[in-house]
Amino acid sequence: MLGYIKAYKPELKVKDYEIYKGIYCSLCKKLGKRYSPFAQLFLSYDFTFLLLLKMSLSSECPAFKNNRCHYNPLVKCKTCAGEDDNLNICADTVIIMAYYKIIDNIYDCGLFKKIAMLFVFPVIALMHKKAKRLSPEVEETIALSMKEQKSTETNENCGIDMAAEPTAKALSAIITIGEHDERKIIVLKRLGYLLGRWVYIMDAVDDLEDDIKNNCFNPLKNKFNDVYLNQQEDEFCEYAQQILNTTAGEAVLAFKLLGINRFRDILENILYDGLAMTANEVINKRKKV
Amino acid sequence: MQNPYDVLGLPENATDDQIKHAYKELARKYNDDNYGDGPLSGIAQEKMQEIDEAYDAIILNRGSSFGSEKAQTPSGDNYNFNKHSRSEYNDIRATIQSGRIDDAQTLLDGIPPAMRNAEWYYLKGTVHHRRGWLEEAVKNYQTACNMDPNNSEYSAALNNINNSRSGEYRTEKSGNSGCSSCDICSSLLCADCCCECFGGNSMFCC
Numbered sequence: 110m111l112g113y114i115k116a117y118k119p120e121l122k123v124k125d126y127e128i129y130k131g132i133y134c135s136l137c138k139k140l141g142k143r144y145s146p147f148a149q150l151f152l153s154y155d156f157t158f159l160l161l162l163k164m165s166l167s168s169e170c171p172a173f174k175n176n177r178c179h180y181n182p183l184v185k186c187k188t189c190a191g192e193d194d195n196l197n198i199c200a201d202t203v204i205i206m207a208y209y210k211i212i213d214n215i216y217d218c219g220l221f222k223k224i225a226m227l228f229v230f231p232v233i234a235l236m237h238k239k240a241k242r243l244s245p246e247v248e249e250t251i252a253l254s255m256k257e258q259k260s261t262e263t264n265e266n267c268g269i270d271m272a273a274e275p276t277a278k279a280l281s282a283i284i285t286i287g288e289h290d291e292r293k294i295i296v297l298k299r300l301g302y303l304l305g306r307w308v309y310i311m312d313a314v315d316d317l318e319d320d321i322k323n324n325c326f327n328p329l330k331n332k333f334n335d336v337y338l339n340q341q342e343d344e345f346c347e348y349a350q351q352i353l354n355t356t357a358g359e360a361v362l363a364f365k366l367l368g369i370n371r372f373r374d375i376l377e378n379i380l381y382d383g384l385a386m387t388a389n390e391v392i393n394k395r396k397k398v
Numbered sequence: 399m400q401n402p403y404d405v406l407g408l409p410e411n412a413t414d415d416q417i418k419h420a421y422k423e424l425a426r427k428y429n430d431d432n433y434g435d436g437p438l439s440g441i442a443q444e445k446m447q448e449i450d451e452a453y454d455a456i457i458l459n460r461g462s463s464f465g466s467e468k469a470q471t472p473s474g475d476n477y478n479f480n481k482h483s484r485s486e487y488n489d490i491r492a493t494i495q496s497g498r499i500d501d502a503q504t505l506l507d508g509i510p511p512a513m514r515n516a517e518w519y520y521l522k523g524t525v526h527h528r529r530g531w532l533e534e535a536v537k538n539y540q541t542a543c544n545m546d547p548n549n550s551e552y553s554a555a556l557n558n559i560n561n562s563r564s565g566e567y568r569t570e571k572s573g574n575s576g577c578s579s580c581d582i583c584s585s586l587l588c589a590d591c592c593c594e595c596f597g598g599n600s601m602f603c604c
């Protein structure tokens with residue numbers, strides 16, 4: 110996950126922004142404590158959303174306490190007080206995802222990056238071992254999705270739906286961990302699936318040009334082979350906008366059925382405005398190039 | 399049973415108007431039209447029933463002071479699979495309805511391409527929709543509509559999924575009242591009028 114699912118700050122109330130930041134800081138602090146300060150580098154806003162959603166469903170409201178930021182000791186930050194299962198699971202997920210991402214990069218990237226990744230690898234492998242022990246469920250899910258991703262990428266007529274499935278399924282499984290209400294599980298599964306799909310498509314749109322140049326796999330490549338020659342630029346932007354909108358719209362439908370206990374404004378901000386704004390940003394960035 | 403006020407998300411001392419408003423808001427949210435025959439339609443219906451019951455309970459409690467005007471809610475007949483009694487695909491419809499999506503897909507794929515009619519494409523679209531394969535779903539619904547443009551069931555499904563395609567889902571966010579370009583222009587005109595009273599002039603055209 111790459112930080113695509115984030116809040117749209119201009120529309121966020123100040124109190125909600127504080128909570129949002131607090132949750133981000135909590136996760137960051139947890140990573141530092143549970144793993145190492147190095148682990149904090151892998152944190153992204155996607156995981157903040159994951160934690161926010163999980164906390165919005167739990168019966169107990171998290172309590173915040175004042176703290177100082179390790180990276181910038183002059184800044185005070187609020188973090189969750191006490192132990193929280195959701196926090197632990199999300200921290201483990203960050204590490205496990207980072208681990209597989211780095212393995213992926215070692216195979217895919219150019220020589221210079223490859224060497225850099227090889228230096229990072231032993232450290233992350235050590236942390237991954239711990240995460241695997243603490244959250245075997247998450248590890249299994251992500252390992253499986255990685256395997257499935259590999260096999261879909263070799264499939265000749267792999268469309269965008271099929272290519273997005275492993276990521277979508279993985280998020281769908283992770284998002285439901287720890288939930289016991291059967292009805293909520295059905296809704297969460299759908300929401301997770303669609304958000305995973307959205308992230309995957311977003312990434313594919315973002316990377317299309319590089320992937321064409323470097324001859325890497327990209328599900329959009331079949332349809333838009335000429336994008337970097339600017340032949341199909343407009344058509345591509347419109348198509349990207351449409352598939353992302355459809356996915357986000359379906360995700361919103363699912364979210365509406367989810368009975369959450371708190372943080373409604375922040376979650377709505379992320380799903381209604383945040384997703385669309387990120388999509389616009391990425392697509393407009395293309396237009397300028 | 400849950401406290402009916404909790405279901406509507408209101409405190410117990412809410413006014414009658416607040417209750418009506420909350421009920422209408424929720425009824426709009428869980429409206430069957432939004433969920434069609436997607437994977438969450440069952441849950442949407444359950445939620446609808448819950449708020450209906452909560453609303454009824456509150457009316458009973460508050461007595462006659464309360465005008466009982468409920469929002470018109472569609473009964474969902476449009477989407478009821480059983481309505482189509484002469485369908486050749488009844489068994490497949492039943493399979494989809496019971497949530498056995500993989501089985502339904504196998505059954506559908508078993509039908510030879512030459513025999514695939516509009517309904518086949520519609521059902522295929524439904525299966526894809528439920529799995530979250532939205533692009534395939536759109537494609538199949540589109541084919542079904544092209545083959546049988548007069549069928550309301552197919553066009554409803556297509557409209558449903560196409561609704562969000564242009565980003566329309568964002569307009570329905572609760573309490574999303576921004577400042578439109580009209581507001582900006584009219585405010586500017588007003589400001590200019592005030593300005594001109596004092597001798598200044600920010601817009602030379604008027």
